[in-house]
Amino acid sequence: MLFDNIFLFVSGVFSLSILSSIICPDSVRLVDGTSLCSGRLEVKSDQSNQWWSSVCEDDFDQQDAEVVCRELGCGAPSVLQGALYGEVEAPMWTKEFQCGGHESALLDCRSSGSARNTCSPGKAVGLTCSESEEVRLVGGHSRCAGTVELKHKADRRPVIGSDWTLKEANVVCRNLDCGSAVSVGERKESSDRPVWLINPNCVQSGSSLRDCAISVSSSSVLYFTCSDSVRLVDGTSPCSGRLELKSDQSNQWWSSVCEDDFDQQDAEVVCRELDCGAPSVLQGALYGEGEAPMWTKEFQCGGHESALLDCRSSGSARNTCSPGKAVGLTCSESEEVRLVGGHSRCAGTVELKHKADRRPVIGSDWTLKEANVCRNLDCGSAVSVGKRKESSDRPVWLINYYCVRSGSSLRECARSYSSSSILTLTCSDLLVRPNISVSSSTYGVSEAQQQEFRVLRGSTFTISCSIQPQYPGGSFQLTFTSSNTTHNYTQPAVNHSAHFLFPAAEPAHQGNYSCVYHVYVFSHNFSSESRLLSLTVSDPSVHHHFIRVVLLLLTLLLVNTALCCCCKVLTLSVV
Template identity: 75%
Template sequence: MKTDLYLDMDHLLLLLLLSSGLQAEGSLNQTDFVRLVDGNSLCSGRLEVKSDQSNQSWSSVCEDDFDQQDAEVVCRELGCGAPSVLQGALYGEGEAPMWTKEFQCGGNESALLDCRSSGSDRNTCSPGRAVGLTCSEPVRLVGGDSRCAGTLELKHEGEWRPVGESVDEWTLEEADFACRELDCGSAVSVRRQESSDRSVWSISYDCVQSGSLRECAASDNSSHWLNLTCSDFVRLVDGNSLCSGRLEVKSDQSNQRWSSVCEDDFDQQDAEVVCRELGCGAPSVLQGALYGEGEAPMWTKEFQCGGDESALLDCRSSGSDRNTCSPGRAVGLTCSEPESFRLMGGDSRCAGTLELKHEGEWRPVFDDYPFWILEEADIACRELYCGSAVSMRREESSHRSVWSISYDCVQYGSLRGCAASSYSSTILLSIICSGLLLQPKISASSSMDGVSEAKQQGLLVFRGSDFTVSCSIQPQYPGGSFELRFTSSTSAHTYTQPAVNHSAHFLFPAAEPAHQGSYSCVYHVHVFSHDFSSESRQLSLIVVDPRSDQIINNPSKIIITVVVLILLVSTASYFYFKQKDVTVPPTVGSVDLQHVQSW
């Protein structure tokens, strides 16, 4: 606990000089008294204070002598937002000596030098206890339904202004960076808000990816402001896209602390709610430690979602706390990408002009400079579950309003996360993916009953009888051809016919032992200057010799012999009862040849 304190003489003298307007040599402004070093931005690092005004030396501060109120003052003095992390040795120990007194700030002071400090000196500080401080960026979202939604504003050079865009335009990836700066989870949407022309802070998106928002700000005029929506209570971290990562929830609204979730306390219904809250598609993978364990503490209660809630915070949670969670059980979640893009105007869903649904509107995609290459088109094909990219070309069109997607962003994120504002362009992207063809169907019939065996796994025919193998495919493209492939233990053959009305029929006049084996249909078609093919399932054929009641080269001949005997007995019974003019019993009668022929 802090004791009654007094200002040391060095600080008191400096305050008197400042208050009287005197400028003595060696005196400093209050902002020159603190700094954060070795951090990731201007608002993070190891805290150091000017310990001696005469020799300008800096000292680290011991965590035991520094609390949340002191941190608020430091962040305010540095022009940053509220403190978000206060942890010893977060940014290393450094080599500076240790500050020997305890700060006693109320939290409302404008500078750390305004705070009282203790009169007793600290002689030692345990290793790993030098103050590491992370302040939030001086940004905010205003005008929304919560602190995590609204128009993005930035305080720069002492002035709050809305954030506009430079020539480079923001995507969900950059919006996600701002949401993290605000400690608001993940980005759900980014929109351009029409407003009156006024001064804004323009922030280039490529600068945001490598620095803090404040470091990227420049004065500009714009009538388009950025409006962001972030998930307040939930986020996915360390994933491959905005829709994947280790699940963390905000465990304490007062100190903005995030916690991992134990897999034992999370099920498919809970995952559906999280994916919906983040603006993603249905959950596709739910696996412990898929994206690492992290260092966040563990959420202590079990979620009990019905699956229809719009946010995880709407779900009930158990009253009992979980004390432990086994290693490797932190929830890793992958949500599918939402249905926000498509290929249109082609002969199938896997070919055509790439279109994107962004800000609620479908528009064609223009590839921003530098141009897309086949590798980026391949990402689009995979996200559409259309296999790999076969070709990509640029087409002239009458379209003017398009969405721009930078190819270098696609390499590191999803298409949805890389969409930016519209350009005026007549150059659109047309992509052809390999997953074009449906699977052809194979069926067979014999001359004994002429019934197709399309739903059977095989066909049994008598030696000497004819049989037909048919190949067909649902209409997609005109023309094409079918290749019938035959394989056995001793040989292999192929037969080819053109596709007529999307089918072909291969007639075999007399079944022989050499016809016994496996058959499959392969459909070939040439479209978009490329060759595509798709193969059916396999169908097995066995040849029976009726004269010897044996199946050629088949170990199951005893079973077939029994079947044939049943057939003969049933036929004899039929004629016996018919000759006596007696109704045939339902249990005795003709046997369906179809069931004898197939299995």
């Protein structure tokens, strides 16, 4: 296999016969890494000899790393750690580098006058540079938004690729140190031009963009929007994870945020900035602690701001943050998805709001396994998945089943498409809850409110089940449960109700009752259960005794009232 960029180090000398057309840095190199942009740093200060020197971590900092990455034609430094790519027998560079970060080569930087004699084991500089200089976003409102361009084979072109979603766009955003992907789209140009075609499956496999690029001609180009100052890391989707913030775009460092400096209004701003739903969970260390430094001031958002860094912050700085206090945030996605046009909120056409655009969803080979929309909508589980054909094509979100099956959210998997087919879904919690009530010859009618209802032993009572008109037909099952038995009684639904008559109440009727409505619609059986009604059967003698006491009290009240009236009459006659 032939590579366009091949570095041969033979006794520290480049094989010019192979690399006659490539200009290589002749004073720095990264060795034993996984790519040209990673490895243990070695420096050759004297071109008259062939000796390379390792660099001690104590003599090298972030600004020095920026110069090395630039000199090697790589992106910004992403990892700087001693012994990351092993120790070796190379001699050690003896002076401290003092780069400003703007130099084009490491040996252009100033260095300390004093020489270091020793370097502790495990301190040889290991450096990983991103490949972000090879990819960039242009034409947007910031360096973190715009058309995707890739430099490959010394040729910079726009990128195009079918089925790109937020999941793959996150790779580009991370390489650019731009946080998380917020939106992915395609823009149509007036005519075809050379572009790099990149299949998202290749990117998902872990390959670099350059490894995935194929030369084609197209009038469409990809454009991304990344969040350039906040991101959620180590979560299960772009809308969950440990919160990290980059306040200074001139450096590459992200900071965690302490839970004590962050509240619900701050969380609302972050979720909005990432184009997610409202915050649903805010908890320290929910997604780990991480090694990032800690943001030192308290956020004071009003909740209406469009970005976290637009919020005011406290003047005083926090020096420490207790372990387990790094903010973990989950933004909901349920308000982004809904079912419309059905007989209830748990059935109908699947619609997704993504990039401020609400459209129907279409997807090939969807099964009940992928239809987790029901759970997101608190509608139970999926009962049926289908498609409905419309008269003409319209903008839709195309969501492939394999992306959803991998655990990604719907918005991560969505890409813009046009189709006349749309996805329909029916969930198990399709029916409203039925009502249950009881009436007796003694106490009248009462609806169940999870409270006890009393009937007299030997009296007639009726338990009624009813439901709001949704579908014709169906049946009601009255379920009775006591401490030692269970009974079920079934009647067809007539005018959406059924009445269960009990001619004589007995102690055996004492217990809990519920109504379950069953109906067959959409080629599936559905059911819905009412609240519990607790029934107690009282002895008539207790009831009669109670009535006698009440009558006695009423009699005494009447006698007392009559005596008062007589006294008033006598008083008036005397006067």
